[in-house]
Amino acid sequence: MKKKLLALVLTVAMTIIGVKQVTTGPSTFDKLLELAVAADVAYDLEEEWAPKTQAELHNFIIAVLYQFAEEGFIGDPHYPTGLRSMEYGVYRSSISGTYSPTEDVVGLNIRYFTDPSWMLQDWLATLIHELVHAQGFMNEAQTETLAQETIASMANLGFPGMRKVLLDNIRRDAIGAAYYIARYGGTFSSNTSEAGGLFTRCIGCPSKWNTDEAKMAQLQVVRESVYTPEELRRSDARLRYWNTGDRGNNYPYVLDAYVVRPMAGVTEAACREGNLLGEQYVRIIRRLNEGRPVGPYKMDDFAYVLRDLGWSC
């Protein structure tokens, strides 16, 4: 890694534009790049952890479910009927996990456990995302936002490995959101009401996307600094995959639903009184807990980590 070099480049760059920063402040794009670097430095210091036995897995799921309740996202936790590793066929490289409301089954991509090219990846964040779905939340952006705050709260409480998972998400999502801005001219927006998800089709949409080559170059410097050579090769391969054929039309929407809007939601909440999510979250759909007061959706644990990493409001 070339972190020292990057830190120097950032310091020099910030010194050069220092006067401008006083008047306008850094752009969201620049703040995302700085966040990715800061999260990566902290990520490298953390130990990994994952359940190794059925009992550990069960205890982990219980801890997650009760954390949802303690966060005020739900009333009584719902333990799904089934948890399986699954073959996703032609979607084997697109889908990390699923939740079937009809069967009440959480699925995790079997490649996490059988495919050497996936086994180094963390599946705990995917499991937590699907467990949020199992509580009745269906909107992808909202589900991912609540998953992130849950991971942050478990990390702050000292649950093993959760800080590593959280910081990995933050560095990757900050880079993903920066890519969305640089590659597509996308807006860093937290409005989740229309965020589609994996199978959103965008007929004729790509013509409106504009690539900012200067931002792409800036992003590339950060990607090469944050990712190890192995991580960079895999990230590049994934970008080639997502930019191929029909997936190329869908990728902006995948990023939008799973990365940009959750990231914008938590960073805005971090800068808001009480760290509450914005108005759009009144649209959160709850299958369980009907008629029972839940919320407010407070992102205070994620805000705590962002502050720690130097996110400026």
Ligand SMILES: [Zn+2]
């Ligand atoms: Zn989902």
